[in-house]
Structure formats: C-alpha cells, structure tokens
Amino acid sequence: MQKFALSLATATMLIGAAATSMAADGRDYISVVGSSTVYPFSTAVAEQFGKATKFKTPKIESTGTGGGIKLFCSGSGVDTPDIANASRQIKKAEIETCAKNGVTEIVEVKVGYDGIVLANSKKSEQFKLSRKDLFMALAKEVPSPEGGDKLVANPYKTWKEVNDKLPAAKIEVLGPPPTSGTRDAFVEMVMDHGCTAFESIKALKSKDEKQFKAVCQTVREDGAFIEAGENDNLIVQKLEANPNSLGIFGFSFLDQNADKIQASSIDGQAPTFETIADGKYPVSRPLFIYVKKAHVGVIPGIAEYLAEFTSERAWSEEGYLAEKGLIPSPKNERKTIAADAKALNVIVNNKF
Amino acid sequence: MAPAMDTILDMRDVIMGKDEAEAAVATKARKVDRDQRTTVGVPFVEEPRMICREVNVFYGDKHAINNVSIDVGKNEVLAMIGPSGCGKSTFLRCLNRMNDTVASCRVTGEILLDALNIYDKKVDVVPLRAQVGMVFQKPNPFPKSIFDNVAYGPKIHGLVNNKTELNDVVEDSLKKAGLWNEVSDRLDQPGTGLSGGQQQRLCIARAIAVRPEVILMDEPCSALDPIATATVEDLITELKEHYTIVIVTHNMQQAARVSQRTAYFHLGDLVEVGPTDRIFTNPRHQLTEDYITGRFG
Amino acid sequence: MSENHQISTMDRVSVGLAARYRKERRFRLFGISAIVASLLFLALLLASITAKGYTAFRQTEVLLDVYLDPAVLDVHNLATANYAALVRDAALALFSQVESRQDKRIIGKLISTGAAYRLQDLVTSKPELIGSTRPIWVPADDEVDMFVKGHIPRDVPEAERRVSDKQASWIDQLVAADRLKLKFNTAFFQAGDSREPELAGIRGAAAGSMFTLAITLLLSFPVGVAAAVYLEEFAPKNRWTDLIEVNINNLAAIPSIVFGLLGLAVFLNFMNLPRSASLVGGLVLTLMTLPTIIIASRASLKSVPPSIREAALGVGASKMQTISHHILPLAMPGMMTGAIIGMARALGETAPLLMIGMVAFIVDVPNSFSDPATVLPVQIFLWADSPERAFVERTSAAIMILLLLLLAMNAAAVFLRNKFERRW
Structure with a gap:
C-alpha cells in the first residue's frame, strides 16, 4: 500500500516536471x-x-x-x-x-x-425568392402592409402574404445562431439589401446608420425564424423531417445533399457553381x-x-x-x- | 472520598480476609441511601497497576463520568458493571485513551499506569496502547488472514526481528488464547471466516501478541452464544496469571465468575467497589442491591 | 360486545389492507414503467446508431492490376515518385473502351487518393517488386462507397446524385468482374483524421483520449484520494472544513465548460503550456474529475466500519498506520469505482476541450503528451459537422466505439467492486 502511494506520488511529480519543461519548447x-x-x-x-x-x-x-x-x-x-x-x-x-x-x-x-443557400425538402415546392421577400418574411419590424412609412411588428404568417407568387406555406426558416459567420453574411447580404427596397428605410441609411442597421438586421423572434445551431448537417436533416420549412446553410451542404433538398433561387438566380463564381448569385x-x-x-x-x-x-x-x-x-x-x-x-x- | 467507617471495614476485609465475619455484620448494617453518590467500599489496593484519581469525562456539555477514583491491582480481574449508559464503557476507554478519537470528548483528573500519567501531554498514545490492549464488544478481526491478524501488532511495534520470532509470537499468542488447536492448520485463511467465539479469541490473541500489561475488555461476550462465552470466560481466568484485566460486562453472573473485584457504576458515578463475593452477597449501597437483585438494569 | 368489537377491527384492517396493497402495486407499476421507458429509449438510441454506423466497418475496395513501372519508380525516388499516375493508369486499364478525356478523369476519381499511399507503402517495403504487375486492393472513393452501400440512391434523377449513370454502370462492371468488394475497414482503426472519409480513422482520437485520460487518472486519483483522506480522517470539523465540503460538492455540479475557461486562463495563458496538447486536456479534466473522486472516496472511507478503526488503534497502530494498513485497502474498491466513473465522464467530455484548442483537425496520431491531439467525442463532433455523406456512418461508428469503451470502463468498475469488496 505504501509502495503504491509512493509510486503514485512519483508519477505525479514526473508529470509536473514534464509539464514545466515542455512549456519552453518550440513548435x-x-x-x-x-x-x-x-x-x-x-x-x-x-x-x-x-x-x-x-x-x-x-x-x-x-x-x-x-x-x-x-x-x-x-x-x-x-x-x-x-x-x-x-x-x-x-x-x-x-x-x-x-x-x-x-x-x-x-x-x-x-x-x-x-455561397449561402436557402433550401427546402424535395418533397415540397421549390421557392423563387427575392431579397425583398426574405426581408419581409424574416425582419422583426416591417413597413405596414396598409401603406405608409410606419414600421409595425411583422404581421406575415405565410409566404403568400409576402408575395402573391409564392406558395401559401407557413413561414418557417431554420438558420444558424448570431454567433455564426453564416448568419452574419446572410444578414448583411440578404436583409440589408432587401430592406433598401423600401424607400423610407433606404432614406434612413444616410440619416441614421445605427437605426438603419437595427431595422434591417433584427430577425423576428416569434417562431418564424428558428435558430437551429451551428451544425449544417442538422439543418439538412430537419428539412427532410419537416418539408414545410426552409433552411439557411453553406453551399457545400447543398452540393452533398442534392438528392434530398433543393435550393430556392434568389433574385432569379439559382445557386450553382457558375452563378456563385461569377457573382450572379447574390448571396455569396x-x-x-x-x-x-x-x-x-x-x-x-x-x-x-x-x-x-x-x-x-x-x-x-x-x-x-x-x-x-x-x-x-x-x-x-x-x-x-x-x-x-x-x-x-x-x-x-x-x-x- | 468514601466514608471513613466503610473504608476501615473494607480495609479489614482485604487485609485480614475475614470475609464471612464481616459479611455477617454487614448484612445487618443499614444500606447507604439511594441518593448518596460517594463511592462505597475501598477502591484502592496495595499493589496497583493503574491508579485513577478524580477522573471526569465530558462529551461536549454532557458530564459522562463524575469524579471517579479507583485502582486496578496487579494480575487481578476487575469487573465493571452497571445499567446501560452508566459510563462503565466510557471509563474503560479512558484507560488506553481510546476516547481521544471522539472529537468532543474531554478528560480531567489523573490516570497513572505504573508511575506514568497517561494523560500527560508528553505521553504518546501509540506505546500506551501497546501496554494497555483492548478487546471490543463485537469481534472485529481485520479482514486479513488469521496469521496477519495476530502478527500485525508485533510487526508495527517492531517486537520481532525475524520471521521465526514472529511465527513463535503468533503461535504463542494463539495458544494463550486457546485458539491454536482450532486454527493451526489454516493460519492463512481470513480471520473473518471464523465463528463468533473464535473471532473474539482471535481478537484476544491479537491483543496479547504485543505483550500488554493491562487488557481492557468491553463486554467481550455480549455477541457470543453461551458455549463460546464459557470458553472466553475460561480464557480470561487463565490470562489473569500474566495480565491485569479490566472487563466491562452486563452479565452479573459473568462478573461473579471471572473477577476478583467488582465496581458498580450508576449514571456516571462509581457507586460501590469491593471484592466480587462481597458485592454480590452483601452490597452496601442501596443502588447496588437494587441492580444485582434485578430491580432495574 | 367484545366479539362484535373484534370482528369490526378485523374488517377495518382488511379494508385498509386492500388499499395498502393497491398502493404497493401502483408504486411497483410506476417503477416498472419508468424502467421500461428508459430501456426503450436506450434501445432506440443504440439501434439507430448501430443501424447508421455498422456499414462504416466495411469499406469498398477495388482490385487494380498495377504495373510497377520502372520508368516511374526506381529505388532512389521511392518517396517522391508519382504513384497517383500508376494508380490512374491501372484504373484506366480496366475500362479499355473509354476514350474521352473527361471520362478518363472521372474514372480516376473512382479510386481514393489513398490508393497512391497504399501503393507507396507496398513498394517501399518491397522494392524488389518494381517491374512486375501486382494485383492490389485499394480503397474506392467515398462516393463510390456510399453508392455501393446504398446511401446514395439509384432511383433519383441523375442530376440530383453525386454518382452519374455512367459512373454507376462502371461500378456495376467492376462488381460483375469481382473487382469491387466491401472489405473490413482497417483504415478506420489505423488512421488519424482525414478530410477524405474513406481514409479517416479514429486512431488519432483514440490515442489522444488515452493520453488525456492517463494524465487525468495519474493526477486526479492520488490527489483526490489524498484530499479525501485528509478531509475525512485528519481535518478538524469546523466552519472552514464545512465550507470546503460545500465547495467540493458545488464543483462537482459546475458545467464543464467553466473548467475549460479556467484551463485556458491558467495552463495556457499563465503557465504557457502548449495549445491542443493532451497534457493540458488531462489537466483540465483532472480539475473536473477531482470533486467526483473526492466525494466518492470520502463516501467509501465513511463506509469502512468503525470497528476496524478501533481494532487497529487498540493494538497501538498510529493514525497513519490505521489509515494506510486498514482503512485505505478497505475503501479502495469504492474509491476505484468512483475514479472509473469519473474517468468515464472525462472520456465523454468535449466542452472544456474546446477552450484549450483540442477541437482541431489533426491528422498525425499523437505520440506524446505534448503533441497536438484531439479526443474521441471531439472527433465525433467534427465528423458530425462535415458535409460529406460518408462521414455520417463514420460518426455513428465512432459513437459505437466510444460507447463500447464506456461500457468496458463501467463493467470494470462493477468487476472491481465485486472482486475487492470485503465482507465483515
């Protein structure tokens, strides 16, 4: 028993010695x-x-x-x-x-x-979106649908309410949390651009940049946008399980899962190798x-x-x-x- | 201290050995009243091995032993009896400082082993416990082999120089404990595999292997059946030749059978001490009589 | 009167009796259903992991007749020769009818880039083979592997799968010629991480886990036991020791990421230990495991019967002797059980390692405590986040290995407890 304790003590000291000597080593x-x-x-x-x-x-x-x-x-x-x-x-x-x-x-x-893509399950209809549609569907506050410059809490429940040409499906988008670079890029490239479609907000940009950003970049929190974690594979799996929702993730995941999911076109451009490389696809x-x-x-x-x-x-x-x-x-x-x-x-x- | 008259009577008992005559006188004497809590009888002997003077024990605020003075004579068996919670075990455990393990326990007064005050700050409990061995209520052999159980004490105290000596000590101790014939062929088997009586004798062998001067026994037979009890009692009688034994017991017949002197404790007080025969035939204190006649206990 | 009274008592008792038994039956039913539910979930988890992962233990391989061309290879350039060209030539030789450059390129891609390394190993170990034609099994590309295993379906339109009709027909040709087979996936157990799923293995992560756990065990067990012995046997019982006890119990419940932050601040920033090293991982996990071990050790010290303590003290053993000769050996099985359970928890940790850089892509199998390393759960985490579909089954396979290790450790804990537990 004493020997055992002794050997343990020795081992502990050795590790300590190794730890201190190693700190100085190069790489x-x-x-x-x-x-x-x-x-x-x-x-x-x-x-x-x-x-x-x-x-x-x-x-x-x-x-x-x-x-x-x-x-x-x-x-x-x-x-x-x-x-x-x-x-x-x-x-x-x-x-x-x-x-x-x-x-x-x-x-x-x-x-x-x-490229950052929006995609849904092959089981449902493919979407043809614009950045304005996306802003209207996902921003926390949008200009009132009755007209005027007043901002109101986002009232849209289905895609059809946003744009007549879109299907009558419920708005449900799975995306990464704010800590993710993909989310930053999405907000900058889609939401910022989408909100300039409204003259009143566009005017805000030169007047009050901070206010402009707050309006454009704040994503709604009423359940239409679901933070699904950093794992893109997980979002793909969830899309399969829930054909009504759209997901936001990197192009490489679309590429690998083309048999299960389809990308929505944005501003008339479908995300492909070529459209992203030559800059036609807007969200790259x-x-x-x-x-x-x-x-x-x-x-x-x-x-x-x-x-x-x-x-x-x-x-x-x-x-x-x-x-x-x-x-x-x-x-x-x-x-x-x-x-x-x-x-x-x-x-x-x-x-x- | 005890009343002078009684002391003189008892001194005569001891010194002159006129037990029968004195007993006859004593029966007629008035019993000491129940409320009287000074020690009756003579707690002192001529050739003491251990001397206890005005010992008080406290557990936190609780006063567990109240001003007890008593001697333990050389090569005698002193039995301590009394109802549950009377402090007899607590007092026993003061004699080798086992109470030190209880954090809240405080002991005052003097306890001398030969000339040494064992509660002196300079005294080391380790050699003390080698001199004052202990056997516990429940047999508690180590979960090791029979041999290792007995050999443990001599080994840690360095009493032996080599394996042969160790074998001799183990054999000798087991023989003294009357266990040798039963276990000599299976010394390497676990001590916990023995029967209860054998285990208790193994514990006695373990205690005497370090050649103590005093052996303390805390109700050593309470967990044993009558046959095993008889064996252990015989053993105690034999051990008396070489050792001083202090035994705490619940069993009055046992005290009568094995001891020369008996001390009766009541609620932390040492109520009466005297030769065992006299205590059982002619108790002087009313409480003692009540107890040995079974009025409470 | 008295008779009546007796009957009514009995009646009342038996009425209550039925209710009492009903209560007991209900409780048992709850217990059984709780256990059945948890077993069902466990079975579901295991079944889904096994169903996804078992295919990873086999890997599609292709038999190529490689001509070890002396014009490409000679004994001096074995390290740098163009093995990939030899592999491509051998693959093209299987499809003599293919003409177009485009098609030839696609055929080359049926074979994993790992084939060249396998060929290199062969030639380096047996240079005398140069000049001969050798049949050699080489790993197929991960997409071929997925196709053969059925993870890439045939029945969807061609544009939507990563294996074209042409490739599919070539694969069928190879299968018909007995040149394409599923073989035991040795790379999975022998290789480190890789971006090519067919070459990725868990050896690097397993070695990292081993080094990390070794450090954790060597540090946390002695320190934990010593702390427990001191607190249980020597420390005075006062407000300070109460405070320490409360804190230890608290530490055991702290989220592990906090220990990662602590490790980052102390071991990396203050002590300047190397990032991503299993040494630091071990140190961090030691901090995390210590409270568990201390608590388990104290409990097992407490469970040693006081009679043994008294026996040793009564013979004259000193306090230290009593502890080291009697108490510790008796408490040891309980302590070891605690340690193994703590280790098993440490084996499954990812969060604290994130902070000290062990969540990293590391190809080389670590050889020492200071080499950059990752651990099994981190490997699972990294693979689960990879786009290639072939990593899905590898993720599940790695989970199966991790679960087996955990099972083995917990079985060891039970075994130790049963073997060394003494009766008194």
Whole structure:
C-alpha cells in the first residue's frame, strides 16, 4: 500500500516536471485557427500538404472567424497561431488589436467564395425568392402592409402574404445562431439589401446608420425564424423531417445533399457553381486566410502551405477544394492572389 | 472520598480476609441511601497497576463520568458493571485513551499506569496502547488472514526481528488464547471466516501478541452464544496469571465468575467497589442491591 | 360486545389492507414503467446508431492490376515518385473502351487518393517488386462507397446524385468482374483524421483520449484520494472544513465548460503550456474529475466500519498506520469505482476541450503528451459537422466505439467492486 502511494506520488511529480519543461519548447507544425466555413477547405489542404511534403500536418482548429482572429492577434510569439481562417474580411479594429500586440505584418489571401443557400425538402415546392421577400418574411419590424412609412411588428404568417407568387406555406426558416459567420453574411447580404427596397428605410441609411442597421438586421423572434445551431448537417436533416420549412446553410451542404433538398433561387438566380463564381448569385462571400509574416521561416512549412493552398490543383475549378464545395475565384484573380501570397505582401494598414 | 467507617471495614476485609465475619455484620448494617453518590467500599489496593484519581469525562456539555477514583491491582480481574449508559464503557476507554478519537470528548483528573500519567501531554498514545490492549464488544478481526491478524501488532511495534520470532509470537499468542488447536492448520485463511467465539479469541490473541500489561475488555461476550462465552470466560481466568484485566460486562453472573473485584457504576458515578463475593452477597449501597437483585438494569 | 368489537377491527384492517396493497402495486407499476421507458429509449438510441454506423466497418475496395513501372519508380525516388499516375493508369486499364478525356478523369476519381499511399507503402517495403504487375486492393472513393452501400440512391434523377449513370454502370462492371468488394475497414482503426472519409480513422482520437485520460487518472486519483483522506480522517470539523465540503460538492455540479475557461486562463495563458496538447486536456479534466473522486472516496472511507478503526488503534497502530494498513485497502474498491466513473465522464467530455484548442483537425496520431491531439467525442463532433455523406456512418461508428469503451470502463468498475469488496 505504501509502495503504491509512493509510486503514485512519483508519477505525479514526473508529470509536473514534464509539464514545466515542455512549456519552453518550440513548435514544428503549423497552427491554424478560425472560421468553421473555411475549416473543410483548409483541412483538405493541410492533409494534402502533410502527405506530399516532409512537413508535419498542420493543426487546424475550428473556432469561428472572430475567435480565430482574436487568438491570431493575441501576440507574435510561437505559442500563438500562424494562420487565421476567416469567412469575412478582417476588420479595422482587429488589425489595430493585432498591431497593439505586436502583430504588424499580416498577409491576406483570398482563397475563393462560398455561397449561402436557402433550401427546402424535395418533397415540397421549390421557392423563387427575392431579397425583398426574405426581408419581409424574416425582419422583426416591417413597413405596414396598409401603406405608409410606419414600421409595425411583422404581421406575415405565410409566404403568400409576402408575395402573391409564392406558395401559401407557413413561414418557417431554420438558420444558424448570431454567433455564426453564416448568419452574419446572410444578414448583411440578404436583409440589408432587401430592406433598401423600401424607400423610407433606404432614406434612413444616410440619416441614421445605427437605426438603419437595427431595422434591417433584427430577425423576428416569434417562431418564424428558428435558430437551429451551428451544425449544417442538422439543418439538412430537419428539412427532410419537416418539408414545410426552409433552411439557411453553406453551399457545400447543398452540393452533398442534392438528392434530398433543393435550393430556392434568389433574385432569379439559382445557386450553382457558375452563378456563385461569377457573382450572379447574390448571396455569396469571399473566404480568406490571414498569415502572420513574422512566423514564416520560424515555424517550418508556412510558405509551402500557402503555395499548396494557392496551387491550381487545390483551388481551381478542377481542384480538390472545388470537390469539397469551394467556389473558385476567377482565373486572373487567382494568378494575382497567388503571386501576392508568394511574395508575402502584407496588408497596408491605411487600406481601410 | 468514601466514608471513613466503610473504608476501615473494607480495609479489614482485604487485609485480614475475614470475609464471612464481616459479611455477617454487614448484612445487618443499614444500606447507604439511594441518593448518596460517594463511592462505597475501598477502591484502592496495595499493589496497583493503574491508579485513577478524580477522573471526569465530558462529551461536549454532557458530564459522562463524575469524579471517579479507583485502582486496578496487579494480575487481578476487575469487573465493571452497571445499567446501560452508566459510563462503565466510557471509563474503560479512558484507560488506553481510546476516547481521544471522539472529537468532543474531554478528560480531567489523573490516570497513572505504573508511575506514568497517561494523560500527560508528553505521553504518546501509540506505546500506551501497546501496554494497555483492548478487546471490543463485537469481534472485529481485520479482514486479513488469521496469521496477519495476530502478527500485525508485533510487526508495527517492531517486537520481532525475524520471521521465526514472529511465527513463535503468533503461535504463542494463539495458544494463550486457546485458539491454536482450532486454527493451526489454516493460519492463512481470513480471520473473518471464523465463528463468533473464535473471532473474539482471535481478537484476544491479537491483543496479547504485543505483550500488554493491562487488557481492557468491553463486554467481550455480549455477541457470543453461551458455549463460546464459557470458553472466553475460561480464557480470561487463565490470562489473569500474566495480565491485569479490566472487563466491562452486563452479565452479573459473568462478573461473579471471572473477577476478583467488582465496581458498580450508576449514571456516571462509581457507586460501590469491593471484592466480587462481597458485592454480590452483601452490597452496601442501596443502588447496588437494587441492580444485582434485578430491580432495574 | 367484545366479539362484535373484534370482528369490526378485523374488517377495518382488511379494508385498509386492500388499499395498502393497491398502493404497493401502483408504486411497483410506476417503477416498472419508468424502467421500461428508459430501456426503450436506450434501445432506440443504440439501434439507430448501430443501424447508421455498422456499414462504416466495411469499406469498398477495388482490385487494380498495377504495373510497377520502372520508368516511374526506381529505388532512389521511392518517396517522391508519382504513384497517383500508376494508380490512374491501372484504373484506366480496366475500362479499355473509354476514350474521352473527361471520362478518363472521372474514372480516376473512382479510386481514393489513398490508393497512391497504399501503393507507396507496398513498394517501399518491397522494392524488389518494381517491374512486375501486382494485383492490389485499394480503397474506392467515398462516393463510390456510399453508392455501393446504398446511401446514395439509384432511383433519383441523375442530376440530383453525386454518382452519374455512367459512373454507376462502371461500378456495376467492376462488381460483375469481382473487382469491387466491401472489405473490413482497417483504415478506420489505423488512421488519424482525414478530410477524405474513406481514409479517416479514429486512431488519432483514440490515442489522444488515452493520453488525456492517463494524465487525468495519474493526477486526479492520488490527489483526490489524498484530499479525501485528509478531509475525512485528519481535518478538524469546523466552519472552514464545512465550507470546503460545500465547495467540493458545488464543483462537482459546475458545467464543464467553466473548467475549460479556467484551463485556458491558467495552463495556457499563465503557465504557457502548449495549445491542443493532451497534457493540458488531462489537466483540465483532472480539475473536473477531482470533486467526483473526492466525494466518492470520502463516501467509501465513511463506509469502512468503525470497528476496524478501533481494532487497529487498540493494538497501538498510529493514525497513519490505521489509515494506510486498514482503512485505505478497505475503501479502495469504492474509491476505484468512483475514479472509473469519473474517468468515464472525462472520456465523454468535449466542452472544456474546446477552450484549450483540442477541437482541431489533426491528422498525425499523437505520440506524446505534448503533441497536438484531439479526443474521441471531439472527433465525433467534427465528423458530425462535415458535409460529406460518408462521414455520417463514420460518426455513428465512432459513437459505437466510444460507447463500447464506456461500457468496458463501467463493467470494470462493477468487476472491481465485486472482486475487492470485503465482507465483515
């Protein structure tokens, strides 16, 4: 019994010693954090990179864009991440935080586009929506249907009430929670645009930006919009179980589940590879990765990882990322971005 | 202290051994009244092993033992009797400081083992308990082998130098406890597998394996059947040759059978002490008489 | 009069008796229905997971006759040779009638990218094979796998499934030629994570779980037992120890994410330990498991009968001897049960690991406590969120493995309790 206790005590001390000695160690793998939308693409590149080169496979954490950039900007030491994935462009405030913590040189690489789709089960009718319809169906307050500029609590119960051409189905939309980048993008690209269809609100934009945002971006809370969690697979499953509802999620999930769900067209454009790539489909956004230049050469393989990400076999129309659902940038743009990435051209702070 | 007259009478009992004559006188004497709570009889002996003076025990606010003074003589069996809750077990447990384990318990007064005050701050309870062994009400062998049960004490106190000596001590203790013949062929079996009487004798063997000077027994037979009880009683009589024994018992016949002196406790008071024969034939205190005649208890 | 009185008493008793028994029957009925309901839900859960997941243990493989072309391979370039080209050539050789470049590209995609690595392993271990033609089973692409397993239906319009009619007919050809079969999915047990479902395995996550739990056990058990022994045996009973006891009970009920935040602040930001390492995961889970172990250990110390304590003290054992020779061995089975249940809870934790970077894509199987690692439940979480349909069955399969591990741990707890529990 005493021996047992003794050996346990020894083991405990050993672990303690190991813990303290390890803290000082360097790192021989790339550390990537950030957006869950970029995660499937960046992991695919990482895996390819790990197998094709002598470097270790990078470690990729799915933290969400904001959380990722916060970690990325927390300092310039090797214990901070080397690369941040983002489903939106870095904000000015974030660059300032970065600079305050000693991260002054950041390389921005636009890796492609992602489309956000609205889809429903194949069992029911396909929708032809406009952004105005979506604003009217989902905003918390809309201009009164009786006319006039007065805003009233959203009275619409069915799609038909919103727009005569739409089916008489009950409004029920499953979407991600506000913490999600997909939700941010949806609100910015659909709701903001949709509400400018009303002259009175459009006028508000130049007068009172804050008020404008509050009106356009506040989603109704009376059960018509259901926050279904960050897991896009879950939303797809729920659509199957409930054919009357629409779901909001990333294009890659539509691509994988085309036998079960159908996308609604928005402003006359159906979301396809082509319409998103050439910008016709209105709800698409660019995806970025941000690289800490100070770490290039310190952590092995960063330049090579960038080269893999920006290689034609990865991010072109024929590349393996397209197979994962990434919408490639146009060819000319790719060329410029790849060259910039190779030269490690940093973001100029006054660009914003 | 006890009244002078009684002391003189009892001293004569002890010293002159004129028991019959004195008993005849005593029967006619008036009993000490029920409300009188000073000790009747002579609590002291000529050759004491343990000396207790004005011992008080408190459990928190409760005064459990009230000013008890008594001696335990060399190689005698002292029986402590009394109704439930009279404090006899509490007092017994003061003798090897087992009460220390009860957080709220406080002991005042003096208890001397030979010349040593066992409640002195400098006294270590570990060697004390090696000198004053204890056997409990319910047989409580360790869940280990019979051998290990007996060998445990000598091992932790370093009483033996090698395996042979240890074997001798175990064999000797088991023989003294009268258990050797029954278990010599299965020393490696668990002690908990023995019958109740055997378990209690195993516990006695465990206590005497550390060669204590005094053995305290807290109702050692209360969980045993009559046959096992008889065996243990015989054992106690034999052990008296080598050890001083203090036994708490509910069973007055048992006290009469095994002890030389008997102390009667009542609600925390030591009411009467005397030679066992005299206590049972001619109690001087009314409470003692009530108890041994079965008026309460 | 007295007779009448007696009869009426008996009558009254028997009237009440019926009600009393009815009450008892009703209670039993409630109990049984509660148990039946929970068993039903359990069965439903297990059945749905098994039904979804069992197919993941088999993987579609294709038999290719690969010509190990000496022009492509020689002993010096084994690490960098173009194995993918060899695989593609071998696949094309199966369909000699196909002409168009487009079709050739699609045929190449029937085979997993993992085929090239399998070929590389073969050639690296047996370089003498170069120049010969070898029949070799290679994994098929995940979409072929899904199609063969029936997860991609044939009866929907072609445009709506990821396997075209042409691909389907080729797959049928391969099946007819006995060149396409479902084989035991070794990659699932031997590989780390991957973005290609057919190459993804749970070994990395399992190793991460193992390292993490090892740290948790080594730290939380001795510390927990020591704390319990001190509190139960040595500490004075006063307001401070009461406060500590209340706090320990509170800690046991705190949501685990809070421990993750604590770990982030203390181990990563203050002590500068590496992110995503199983060491830190173990430390965080230790914090989470400690209260459970302390509570279980104290309960089992309390359950040691006082007679044993008295026996040891009575022979003259010191307090420490009494505890280490008698109390601890008797309390040990209970403590171990508590520890295993705590470990099982730690095995299933995801939330606290999120904060310390263990929710990450990690391909390499971790080899030490400081390597970046993830754990089984996190792997399940990551796969469940992946768009590829083949990850659905792998998610369920990983859940089955996790449940088996949990079952094994709980069985071990029961076994230990029965084996070492002593009677007195």
